[in-house]
Amino acid sequence: xxxxxxxxxxxxxxxxxxxxxxxxxxxxxxxxxxxxxxxxxxxxxxxxxxxxxxxxxxxxxxxxxxxxxxxxxxxxxxxxxxxxxxxxxxxxxxxxxxxxxxxxxxxxxxxxxxxxxxxxxxxxxxxxxxxxxxxxxxxxxxxxxxxxxxxxxxxxxxxxxxxxxxxxxxxxxxxxxxxxxxxxxxxxxxxxxxxxxxxxxxxxxxxxxxxxxxxxxxxxxxxxxxxxxxxxxxxxxxxxxxxxxxxxxxxxxxxxxxxxxxxxxxxxxxxxxxxxxxxxxxxxxxxxxxxxxxxxxxxxxxxxxxxxxxxxxxxxxxxxxxxxxxxxxxxxxxxxxxxxxxxxxxxxxxxxxxxxxxxxxxxxxxxxxxxxxxxxxxxxxxxxxxxxxxxxxxxxxxxxxxxxxxxxxxxxxxxxxxxxxxxxxxxxxxxxxxxxxxxxxxxxxxxxxxxxxxxxxxxxxxxxxxxxxxxxxxxxxxxxxxxxxxxxxxxxxxxxxxxxxxxxxxxxxxxxxxxxxxxxxxxxxxxxxxxxxxxxxxxxxxxxxxxxxxxxxxxxxxxxxxxxxxxxxxxxxxxxxxxxxxxxxxxxxxxxxxxxxxxxxxxxxxxxxxxxxxxxxxxxxxxxxxxxxxxxxxxxxxxxxxxxxxxxxxxxxxxxxxxxxxxxxxxxxxxxxxxxxxxxxxxxxxxxxxxxxxxxxxxxxxxxxxxxxxxxxxxxxxxxxxxxxxxxxxxxxxxxxxxxxxxxxxxxxxxxxxxxxxxxxxxxxxxxxxxxxxxxxxxxxxxxxxxxxxxxxxxxxxxxxxxxxxxxxxxxxxxxxxxxxxxxxxxxxxxxxxxxxxxxxxxxxx
Numbered sequence: 001x002x003x004x005x006x007x008x009x010x011x012x013x014x015x016x017x018x019x020x021x022x023x024x025x026x027x028x029x030x031x032x033x034x035x036x037x038x039x040x041x042x043x044x045x046x047x048x049x050x051x052x053x054x055x056x057x058x059x060x061x062x063x064x065x066x067x068x069x070x071x072x073x074x075x076x077x078x079x080x081x082x083x084x085x086x087x088x089x090x091x092x093x094x095x096x097x098x099x100x101x102x103x104x105x106x107x108x109x110x111x112x113x114x115x116x117x118x119x120x121x122x123x124x125x126x127x128x129x130x131x132x133x134x135x136x137x138x139x140x141x142x143x144x145x146x147x148x149x150x151x152x153x154x155x156x157x158x159x160x161x162x163x164x165x166x167x168x169x170x171x172x173x174x175x176x177x178x179x180x181x182x183x184x185x186x187x188x189x190x191x192x193x194x195x196x197x198x199x200x201x202x203x204x205x206x207x208x209x210x211x212x213x214x215x216x217x218x219x220x221x222x223x224x225x226x227x228x229x230x231x232x233x234x235x236x237x238x239x240x241x242x243x244x245x246x247x248x249x250x251x252x253x254x255x256x257x258x259x260x261x262x263x264x265x266x267x268x269x270x271x272x273x274x275x276x277x278x279x280x281x282x283x284x285x286x287x288x289x290x291x292x293x294x295x296x297x298x299x300x301x302x303x304x305x306x307x308x309x310x311x312x313x314x315x316x317x318x319x320x321x322x323x324x325x326x327x328x329x330x331x332x333x334x335x336x337x338x339x340x341x342x343x344x345x346x347x348x349x350x351x352x353x354x355x356x357x358x359x360x361x362x363x364x365x366x367x368x369x370x371x372x373x374x375x376x377x378x379x380x381x382x383x384x385x386x387x388x389x390x391x392x393x394x395x396x397x398x399x400x401x402x403x404x405x406x407x408x409x410x411x412x413x414x415x416x417x418x419x420x421x422x423x424x425x426x427x428x429x430x431x432x433x434x435x436x437x438x439x440x441x442x443x444x445x446x447x448x449x450x451x452x453x454x455x456x457x458x459x460x461x462x463x464x465x466x467x468x469x470x471x472x473x474x475x476x477x478x479x480x481x482x483x484x485x486x487x488x489x490x491x492x493x494x495x496x497x498x499x500x501x502x503x504x505x506x507x508x509x510x511x512x513x514x515x516x517x518x519x520x521x522x523x524x525x526x527x528x529x530x531x532x533x534x535x536x537x538x539x540x541x542x543x544x545x546x547x548x549x550x551x552x553x554x555x556x557x558x559x560x561x562x563x564x565x566x567x568x569x570x571x572x573x574x575x576x577x578x579x580x581x582x583x584x585x586x587x588x589x590x591x592x593x594x595x596x597x598x599x600x601x602x603x604x605x606x607x608x609x610x611x612x613x614x615x616x617x618x619x620x621x622x623x624x625x626x627x628x629x630x631x632x633x634x635x636x637x638x639x640x641x642x643x644x645x646x647x648x649x650x651x652x653x654x655x656x657x658x659x660x661x662x663x664x665x666x667x668x669x670x671x672x673x674x675x676x677x678x679x680x681x682x683x684x685x686x687x688x689x690x691x692x693x694x695x696x697x698x699x700x701x702x703x704x705x706x707x708x709x710x711x712x713x714x715x716x717x718x719x720x721x722x723x724x725x726x727x728x729x730x731x732x733x734x735x736x737x738x739x740x741x742x743x744x745x746x747x748x749x750x751x752x753x754x755x756x757x758x759x760x761x762x763x764x765x766x767x768x769x770x771x772x773x774x775x776x777x778x779x780x781x782x783x784x785x786x787x788x789x790x791x792x793x794x795x796x797x798x799x800x801x802x803x804x805x806x807x808x809x810x811x812x813x814x815x816x817x818x819x820x821x822x823x824x825x826x827x828x829x830x831x832x833x834x835x836x837x838x839x840x841x842x843x844x845x846x
Contacts (some may be wrong), residue, residue: 021381070304073317073330076269081322087234088217088323090160091249095238098153098169098248102146102240109771110148110715113177116192124161124183126154129191131201134174147175154179155834164250165231166190169238170202171246172212190227200226202247211235211247219324222254222279230254232279254280268332272297274325283309283331289316297327307331395419395427402430412438468525470498478575478705479506482667483698486637486675486691493520494635494696495528501539504575507532510698511568512587512635514609523564527610530555531570545572546620549583553610553618565611569633576705576777577784578625585610585618588636591655593663594629598655601631627704628663632670637695641678644685649678667699711775718759718770718789726755726772730785733774739781739845746824747783747843753817754787754839762791762837781845782826789837795830796821796839 101108114121116129128147130139139147150169154177157167161181169177180189191200202208207220220233235249270281276298278288287309289297293316296303300320307316313334320327395417402415413434417427473481483496493513501507509531513520531552538548549570556566569590571582582601586609589600607618625631634654641649657677661670674697682689714729716722730751734744758770771788796818822828827842 069315069317069330069332070302070319073269073328074302074319076330077319077321077328080271080326080328081324084219084321085323087164087250087252090163091217091234091236094153094156094160094167094169094248094250095236097156098150098238099240099245101149101152102238102245105145105149108149108152109713110145111151111154112148113151113154116178116189116197119192121189121192122183123180123187123189124158125189126151126157126177126179127189127192129176129178129197129200131174131176131203132198133201135198137174143173143175146171146173147177150177153177160250164252165225165229166251167249168202168251169246169248170205170208172203172244173246174201174203176200176202196226207233207235207249208247211237211249212244217249221273221277225251269328269330271321271326271328274298279326287331289329293318293329297329300325300327306334395424398427402427406430406434468528469496473498473500476575478703479573480667480701480703481506481508481699482671483510484671484675484696486695488637488691488694489516492516492694492696493524494637494694495524496633496696496698497528497532498698498700499532501536501572505539506573506575506700507535507570508573508631508633508698508700509535509568509570510587510633510635510696511566512637512694512696513566514564516694519562520564523560523562524566526559527552527556527566527568531568535570535572539572544620545570545581546583546618549585549610550615550617553585553616554614556611557614560611565609567609571631573625573700573702577775578627578702578704579622580625580631581620581622583607583618583620588634588639590634591632591658592623592625592629593632593658594626595663596659598658625702625704627702630663630667630670630699630701632658632674633698633700634674635694635696637691637693638674638678638697640693641682641695642689642692643682644689647681649681653677653681663701667701670699671697705777711773713771713773715769715771718763718768718791720756720759722759723752723755726751729772730774733776734781734783734845743843743845747845750821750824750841750843751785753821754841757796757817758787758789758791762789762794764792776845782842783845784840784842787837787839787841790835791837793832794837795832797828797830 114125114127116127117135121127128151150171153169157169157177157179160167161179165181167179167181176191178189178191180187190196206223210218210220214236217234217236220235222230222232225231230253231251232254233249233251235247237244237246238248239245268283270283270287271279272289272294273279276294281287288294290305290307293303293305293307297318302319303317305316305318307314309331314331315334316329316331318327318329398415398417402413406413415427415430417424469483469485481498483498485492485494485496487494493516495509495511495513497507497509499507509528511524511527511531513524513527515523531549534548534552534555535545537543538545538551549568567587568585569582569587570585571580573580584601584603584607586607589603592599592601601623602621604619604621608616639649639651639654654674657674658670661673665673675695678695679691682691712729712733714726716725727748730747731744734747755770755772762768762770768790771786773786773788774783776783799818801819801822802816821841825841825843827840829840831838831840
């Protein structure tokens with residue numbers, strides 16, 4: 001054994017020494033040769049490399065600029081497309097509203113707008129204008145009624161007027177309802193001006209012909225309006241029971257379609273139509289695209305071309321505008337395009353010169369270090385070869401033995417080597433490896449247990465979230481309700497809520513938090529609780545729903561540490577009357593289905609999501625639900641569901657499913673059918689596509705009360721001598737067997753007091769009309785009366801009640817009449833809507 005150890009040691013020594021010397025000589029020679037070759041190649045190719053790198057950098061910068069131009073023009077065209085689509089949607093909305101008025105006149109009041117024939121009218125109000133032909137023919141009572149019906153669109157025209165130059169409705173019968181958006185002091189409405197008052201006929205305008213020949217919104221070419229400014233009109237027809245009834249639309253300023261850049265400037269851009277005519281342009285110089293480019297733009301291609309403008313070289317990027325037959329182009333001068341490229345080229349030349357200087361220094365330093373290191377290494381080779389041969393030969397057998405034991409699976413075996421070098425470290429590593437292998441099975445068991453614990457916690461979180469959702473309400477004859485939430489993860493960020501505030505009012509809520517998972521679910525639970533508490537508190541205190549959401553928003557912001565936000569739709573249903581008051585805080589507008597018709601609840605564009613801005617007031621809205629109609633509330637997990645082809649489920653498919661289900665389907669069936677349709681859409685491509693967002697739905701089916709009577713109305717001159725007609729009107733409404741004579745007499749006193757005040761004080765000696773609306777419902781019977789006038793603003797409830805205990809000489813004059821009214825009714829309220837005073841009273845007829 002001793003001879004064998006010595007032999008191994010000598011062999012190791014000779015082998016290591018020979019190998020080290022050969023390696024040293026080979027590496028040293030190669031290193032010096034390589035340094036020499038690098039230095040020689042460096043000097044030979046220095047200038048050529050500098051030029052190539054600089055030119056490449058310039059060309060790269062140029063290509064980047066071209067790509068930026070392409071992205072810029074595509075972004076501009078997308079923005080214009082978005083604006084065009086928004087304008088079309090507004091015109092469609094206006095057409096649907098006017099068509100609905102003409103097709104369902106029984107649902108609207110008759111309104112009278114100012115007439116352009118009366119003289120100069122101020123801007124900022126809708127008014128009616130008659131063509132010369134209509135004036136000569138005369139206006140029949142039927143046409144007068146139609147005009148007053150269509151006048152109901154005035155409020156919607158004022159809302160759209162915030163975004164457009166003019167809004168108009170032009171009937172084929174020769175009248176026009178026009179809205180000049182300018183409300184500047186001294187401004188005179190266009191068609192009431194002397195030059196247009198007796199000559200204007202909308203039917204002779206080019207946009208009218210275009211609208212009559214189109215079933216969808218269509219844009220006119222840019223033209224000069226009757227006021228002398230450049231505008232572009234978006235028009236489409238509207239319909240009555242007999243077909244097309246006329247054309248309506250909006251006038252836009254062409255500049256509104258361009259993207260405003262820094263400091264309010266518009267880049268040099270232009271838009272052409274399919275005829276090759278430039279519609280809009282901000283190019284300062286005289287320019288028209290070459291025929292080749294013009295042809296490609298008319299064919300709606302995307303491209304990049306070099307052109308000349310006034311003998312100067314420019315680069316033109318162009319792209320089609322979606323939803324139109326237009327194409328947008330953007331001009332950038334060659335100087336601007338090449339500016340960054342030339343700058344980059346100069347900068348790269350400077351950097352290459354600096355690099356060459358540094359590289360030469362590094363070559364010299366490396367040569368010197370190589371010589372020094374070579375001498376040191378040669379000395380160490382002799383010494384280390386002998387040492388290593390001695391130390392390696394002994395522990396190698398121990399390592400081999402240990403490796404054999406470990407290979408057999410004996411993880412308890414320990415290798416004992418104390419050489420103080422890498423071999424000892426290797427032995428320790430072997431020992432650590434055996435310890436690691438020994439604990440490996442334990443680690444696997446622990447991880448399996450930990451995975452089970454996490455899954456259990458997620459399951460518990462899911463159960464907790466489900467427990468936070470409301471329990472089913474007791475069955476009611478007036479309505480039925482169902483809701484469901486299908487989360488994309490174990491827990492989601494959507495929520496819904498419903499509860500009876502009392503026997504008369506039902507509250508419903510749906511929302512969507514801006515994130516998913518457990519944190520979003522916790523935030524959702526807090527939001528749901530805050531909204532419910534504020535709504536219940538508001539109803540107890542007589543505060544409006546919009547105020548309840550106002551306070552809820554501030555509370556959410558105070559507790560919102562993660563900067564989440566939530567879209568919310570909240571509504572309160574008067575079960576007895578069908579009145580539905582709601583506030584939409586940035587949520588999807590619910591669908592309303594009445595028979596086979598589907599519409600969406602209107603929302604205010606100024607409303608915003610909760611949790612973003614403190615003290616933000618969202619405006620509430622009101623509608624009356626008809627019997628046997630239902631509301632479909634949903635989150636964007638329904639309409640934005642994507643399949644493998646990146647296709648959205650979209651509103652159109654949602655509406656199709658609702659129509660197929662019909663109003664006779666139970667709320668639970670509607671939710672089940674809609675969820676199956678959405679999941680089928682997601683999985684329909686046959687690919688492994690997962691649900692990407694929570695799907696939450698709530699269906700409220702309003703059956704109505706059996707004793708609900710339709711609302712009746714009387715319109716009479718605001719004169720005291722008309723009082724007997726009102727008495728007969730009230731008598732007809734209260735004609736019920738269980739209405740007491742005493743309550744009817746009390747009601748007549750109240751009606752007389754209110755109507756006499758309107759007749760004597762509302763219009764200040766000006767003849768006008770008063771409108772009284774009445775409805776009887778409930779058991780025991782309760783009557784609701786609304787007194788509507790367009791007189792001077794007056795809120796009788798602001799006046800303090802008189803002190804009836806004071807002596808006559810100490811009392812203030814007036815106030816006894818409204819005090820009598822307050823004492824004789826169960827509820828009284830006042831509101832000012834536009835130019836109307838609306839006083840509402842309610843009294844139990846027992």
